[in-house]
Amino acid sequence: MATVEISGGRKSYGALEVIHGVDLAIRDGEFVILVGPSGCGKSTLLRMIAGLEDISGGTISIGGRVVNALTPKERNIAMVFQNYALYPQMTVAQNLGFSLEISGMSKPDIRTRVESTAEILGLTPLLARKPSQLSGGQRQRVAMGRAIVRDPDVFLFDEPLSNLDANLRVQMRAEIKALHQRLGSTIVYVTHDQIEAMTMADRIVVLRSGVVEQVGTPMDLYDNPANMFVAGFLGSPAMNFITGKLAADGSPVLTLDNGSEVRLHTSPQGRGGEPVVLGIRPQDISVDPVGGTPATVKVIEPTGADTHVLADLSGANFTSVLPARFDKAVGEEVRLSFATPNVHFFDPVSEARIL
Incomplete structure (x- = not known):
């Protein structure tokens, strides 16, 4: 396994710069997830690590070795794509062993590697089948196996679960996490799904428009977001935001634009x-x-365990997660309390977190 370091990483297509001076250090054996909305540059950054996209500026190192000029094969990485990329005419065993075959490994050694990988992923009963005879989850496991069998320094995953249904995605998340714990491998994983990021990552890298907004553990980013973008992106349902003016005397009251007041648990000092x-x-x-x-x-919206309630608060829509036995109807008034120590305050201009 190996570390991955990006220093001043940039990517441009002509005059259009899409990755803006990214600095990132991924530790040996760490599971790091790149997350952000569509078009934020996360897949481009992953492809730069893989060598599928040339780097326009800065350096990328794998295991302490600068790999800017190396081909994907020379970087000793393995990539798992969202579309599986399996050979339809080959059996599972042949798909798993193909890269080893073209590298010149002996047939007995290939068989040993393939059988060992198949056992790890629960594919042993499926080795004689072809991809058309497999479910989506089984195909994804074969795609993962094809990466594992090569024993790479780094695994790269590009939205591998996006083609699976909701229940299967939950199952595969657990399987990938368990696989990482078993192999102790370095994994860089791309997703737009913040639930995937929260449940699987050791650390999350939040990207927006080719810029790293924040890096940290899932709970650190959830509890201490650097700005409104990170705060609103992580968490489901998303964080609510409302603009108002703090009480001049410093008391924990926020006055909204229409003059109504929201009582709080606390307010930032010096911002009265x-x-x-x-x-x-x-x-x-x-x-x-x-x-x-x-x-x-x-x-x-009843969910069984609780009820999601969208309410209009002085012209602003707020989502609340309330007890399952919520006794109000649409159109009725509900009185909501914001007096919790878990509120956040942001600067309305810079969007940076104040408290």
């Missing part, structure tokens, strides 16, 4: 009388029939 953006996660909003801020129920 200033405009701020309040950020609060749906799970941290509660019902308070006495002291809560009035809002109008717009949508009710």
Whole structure:
């Protein structure tokens, strides 16, 4: 296994720069996920590590060796794509062993490697089948096996679960995480799904428009987002934001544009009388029939364990995760409490986190 280091990484297509001076250090054996919306540059960055995209500036090192000028084969990496990229005319065993065959490995050694990999991934009963005879999850395991059998320094995953249905994605997330724990391998994984990132990663790299917004453990990014983009991207349902002005005397009250007041648990010191953006996660909003801020129920979504409620608060839509036995109807008033220590405050201009 190996470390991966990117220093001042840039990628341009003519005059258009899509990766802007990325610095990133991935430790040996670490599971790092690149996450962000479509078009943020995460797949481009992964392809730069793989050698499938030339780097326009900076350096990429794998295992301490600068690989800018090396071909993908010379980098000793293995990549798993979202479309599986299996050879339809070959059996599972042949798909697994093909790269070893073209590298000149002996047939007995290939057989040993293939059988060992198949056992790790639960593919042994399927070795004689062809891809057309496999389910989506089985095909994805074969694609992963084809990478594992090569014993690379680094595994690169490019949205490998995006073609699977919801239940299968949950199962495959657990399988990939268990595989990482078993192999102790260095993995760089790309996804647009923040749930995948939160549940699988040792560390998450949040990208926006080719720039790294924040790097950290899942819970560090969830609890301490650097800015509104990170705060709103991580977490499901997404964080709520509302703009208002803090009380001039420093008391924990936010006055909204229409003059209504939201009572808080705390407010940032030294910001009295200033405009701020309040950020609060749906799970941290509660019902308070006495002291809560009035809002109008717009949508009710029961999920079984709890109820998601979209409400209008002085012209702003807020999502709350409330108890399963929510007793209000659409159009009725509900009084919501924001008096939780888990609120966040952001600067309305820079969008940086204040508190």
